[in-house]
Amino acid sequence: MTFAFPLPTTSQVNFTPSFSSSSAPSLPSATTTRRALLRDTLKRYKRLTPTEQYNNLPSLLSSISEYLPYLYTLDAYITSQDITPLVEFETEWRAVLSRRIVPTELPRIRRKGLDYEICFATATLAYLHTLRARTFLMSAIQAPPPSDSNTTSTSIHLINQAKDQILTAASIFLYLRNISTTRERGDSQPMPADVTTSMYNALWSLCLASATLLAVLKDDPYPSIVALQHDKNSKEWMYKAPTVPTRNRSLLLARLCMYSADMAGKAAAGVAATPGSGAELKAYCEDMAKTAKAKACRFLGVDAEAQGKLGEAIGWVLAGKEVLGMVVGGEGDKGKLGRGLDILKKAREERKMERAPMEALLGPDAGKLEEAMVLNELERRWKRINDSVNFQTVQSTSSLLAMLPTGRPVFPENQTWTPPKLSSSELSQLQTQAPNGGDLDWVGVDDSDDDMSPPEGSMPPGGFPRSQSTGYY
Template sequence: MSYSFSLPTTGAVSFVDYVDSTNSSVSTKIADATAQRGRLRAVLKGMKKETHSERDYQLLINTIEEYLPYLIGLVNCIESKEVALKKDIETSWRSTLSDHIIHTGSNAPRITCKDIQYELIFVLMTYAYACTLKANEILRISSSPYDHHHGVNGDGTSTSNNSHSSAVNADTYNKATNLLNTAAGVFHTVANDVIPTWQPNGSNSNNSKDSDNSSSSSSSISSNSSKPVETNREFAIALSKMTLADAQAVAISKALVTSNISKSLTAKLYMGVVDQYEMAFGLINSIPSGTQEVTTDLKKYLSDGTLYYKAMAKKYLAMDANHHQKMGQACGFARDAKAELKSLQQHSITKAAAHKLKKLSSSGTATTIAVAMKAAKEEEIVADMLSQYQMINDKVSYEPVPSRQELQTLIPGGRNLLELKHFALPEPMFGPSVKKEEKTYLLEGRYF
């Protein structure tokens, strides 16, 4: 699964109050844009009160897709000066990926900033979060839990021959991979096409007065204290790399279920996931001062994920060594994989606590629990493999087991399985670039 994002909420706003337009047709469309935004705000507020299992992420995805053409229309009208502004547009959003002193996640303070691009940044970010959460939901409710690989023998062969189950799993993995890759593309677009156009203008922003119907909403703060991390280009690139790596991890799981992928290639693909995680972590650490700190939950997800997928690569290198009758290497890689999986659990949370806290935990803690539980299951598999390999080596092969340093030189470079899916902003509902008698927005033609 991917990182379990906390969904933001936003304060109420009427775009009509900011626009000075004598064009009644455009004014009507801008009022419609306000109405579409109100629908999105209502969905996000409703989801804040629901548990993860109660949320309808597809509803959120659809609502954003229906709002985006109106928002793009407003953006284009402002940039082309088809409409004049009475004053700078200000919107407020909760920065759920910033590490706040008192509140984090969905209870973080709302930050008010100027410029319509600030609105577009957060709407697209929320869209990417929703795609990721929907992918997690698909994997969670699938008949075969993601990335457990219980049906793998020590030699890498599957213990299951159920073709129907494989077909079901393939469809599940395809849907989840597509959603995660879409999220990666959205983050990439935010980083390269939207954030560079945001103009906060360096002017003071007013605190939001909207209550948002929550006790913490009064914590809304001004943007000149520090910019939310969501508006940092390097951070958006890091999120793109992370979600693309998660998409690749799901694609690897599909390959293991549905094909006879080689064990050496599997190890290289897992190292490809590691490479993306390490680049994402490096980008986050490079974010300059003046921007709020990134939540520690996300940093921990990346560091834990890096350790987990390194262990998975070593698991399959052990299998490959066993296949080629290099029993000393097989024992060494299995030994190191087992040690890293055990270390990951100790750094996360105990298995007993995981079961007890799963329903009560925050999004970030829930992700940590999921990683720890995956590591526990994999450790059991690798421990069985190691026992088999040691028995063969002790009785038949008699090969020396390489040290950790010696094995490190045998780990291959990573390979990528997926290409980033390009995400294009939808055509505007109104304003410049509207093409008549053609599909002009994201969902046109879907409904009758």
């Protein structure tokens, strides 16, 4: 439910030759120092194993949280003319969301202007919040089965933390979208896809879609198919069905899923409309849109089954499978249905074997396979009952899909991030300190392509969590 953004890396930059301030003479050099520490942390992060990368996220968040107040204060001083630009500032970042022409890593792209630095550094903070959300999700799905209320509360708390991280990322992307449409970049060269208005808008939409699905995840009345996948003998949930929500609750969850599907669809369209954007992010957005729409079909099917409309319930399950792209047919086409699911499983398992054990908990298709397996099990159960007891006619998927409700948002869409600034006491120190000239030899001058490709088994581009336990979400 969260995309695993690759983190960008950057070259060394010195602010002191480009900016001079009489009111805060040491601000450019202090900003240079904090940026060098962030660059070094990003560089080290790329060389870690996937498990070590997850454990290193708090350190990265600390580094960028220390750097951004200096960067935004420097920008504010330029706007208020308390800092004088000396020479045109240039910075270089690796564009991780741009199209990959060759299998090797994308080159770092150099552009002029402080806005370029602000956009990349701030977007990196948003990427980190989404990666933190993934760590909370993994902790939630690795929790033991909810034998008591305390265990259940722990899982819900972790999912809430993941949701909060995603909402923070959404507010950052919204802020970047707003400033990218109103601020002059001062450079006629085309910008990489990572720092365009259309990409920021797409990422904002994707984060809202992800957060909405996490809100639905807490109230999903059925155990995750994760348990079924990792424990073939654990099918108790198919015989002892969980408490089905009331009619109004099912319709609400379906509408939330439809909102998530709409936002994920907008994200996919935004990524596709961004020149030079990569294919992985677009595919993930499309998969999330399908997953969310299929979930809406499932909730409507659960509601229909609770009312005794088993034929309609089966129709909704088949409609969900159709949305996911599975082959749907009549009773004589069970082999085709099974093969359609096997293809999804095989593709997922092939990708899983290429990754580290921790990454095996995450799927790269926004939960499409897991939802397909849930729908498949519900179809088998309901068809068995219908064929032996009810004998109701299964409604056509086309008529049911035309009845899907409109989406409903659950989170505010206009909540923007507030850039951090230095406190008055910190500014007072900068106003009295003499500049150090930006001498950063102690950081290290290795400025080659030092951010080598991540080790084998690195993070997949997003995904839905999978559990090795038989626990519920």
